[in-house]
Amino acid sequence: MSDAPSATEATGSADAFYALALQDLQARRQALESEISDLQRRRDQLEQELTDDLPGKTDAVARRLKGFQDYLVGALQDLVSSASQMELVVQPLVVQPSPLDLEQAQAAAGENADPAPAAEPATGPAGAAAAFAADTDLIRDRLGRFLEEPDFYADPWQLRRSLDPRHAPLLEDWFLSQGGRGAQPSGGNRSRNALITAAAIAILGELYGDRFQTLVLASRPERLGEWRRCLQDALGLTRDDFGPSSGIVLFERPDALVDRADRLEERDELPFIVIDAAEQVVEIPVLQFPLWLAFAAGPGELGDEEDLL
Template structure:
């Protein structure tokens, strides 16, 4: 047998195999695409309508609850509690202002006085020296401490003969010693801020106020305005006539642009006092004895005098029609 020889290996590369044919992706027709979009939009519209319906139902429920709360005792109590909370915040701010004003006051420390023991022998003094000793007034405190000498000199003069022809805004009547002592205490011990017992008569209270106005005029000139609070027109009329007589004033001196302004409501007075301070002027607030309560905002101002009525005076005011 003849040997079978294998064919010689060829140097050429094998032929590439053909790739299998892939089916082309199907493209949706334009009509089908529009139908899908319409279905999606319809679903969104239905969801939106459902949400709006739920929101409207919740709004109606909320309005119904508000109506029920306003009409129920618990709802009214909640409203009152909110108002009380607001008033409490207002009081806190007012008291903070009051404390700040008190801290800014120029207080003078009273000197410590040691009383001698009854067992100590009394020192003997010559009769001439004992006759020459005069009582020394206590040191003044507050914003009028530097003006104590002038104030006491004016109060001493006011207790003399009345000057019926004095210039306007000067005191034309005489002060009794008790009234002068009241003003001395108000100016020099209370620093021009405090309550004093009423004299039992609105005319006498007006006389004391006129004395204070005359002294303040000597100290501040035209840079202050007197604001009188009395809750009824009849009381304001008495104040106007009393101040007009004691200070030699005319009707033109009573008004918003004049030296004395009369008020029936405390809120209007406080608003006027705030405006005066904004203009750099000084309000002097006077509160009638019939006003049983001093509003807290009044306490923030540097000058205020409140007359505290006696029991008989309050009873008389209540009996009046």
């Protein structure tokens, strides 16, 4: 009797193998279909969430921005009211005459004048105006030039943009009436204020060379970033010109700025302090320094919303 499997047995084994293979394929197909169904449900769920949530979230953000705008407008109105009286209180806060005041007073008096006894520092507008009295012609000449066509290829630290005719009287008042320390109305936005500041830096650079350093105070990084970009463009600078050992230093905190200004004066250098219009308060220690310019935002000028939008 032969041990070889019969034809019937061989056919049965093949059928069993095919049945197992088909069953395995069907199981895999079902698993894939289940995964595809899950992914489709997740896709549909995400699309529904985006459709339902986006209008509500947009409306909530709009309401928050409107509420913050109303609060900020009120705060800026208070700042303008305070800034209008700032000049009246600046001078009494200066206990001693600054090195800049002494140097300019001596230049105005003339080198051949007879020595006079030390006098109390002047506290009125006439005393402030004396700070740049000897440089009146130069200041007015440069402000006139800044109104002409821009010089895009001027040397670094020279103004490469044109100054708005409305802002030249602002700078003339700051130099010749306030003596380089006081508040002035904002130009309307941060880029215009940076251009005004760049014009002041260009003039101060002619007067004092590298003896002064500009310190900009704006309490948020995005504001400081805008200051850096605008000053870099207006004065033809590079990133290397912004830093502790460079010509312009940016600060988020007033205490750090005051510390830096103190160290500059210890080295017989001049700090030029610039305060962003969004800052609601001018710290009293800032007022002791010989050069500072605070921009006072107008009632209709946007502050934080400008940073967000």
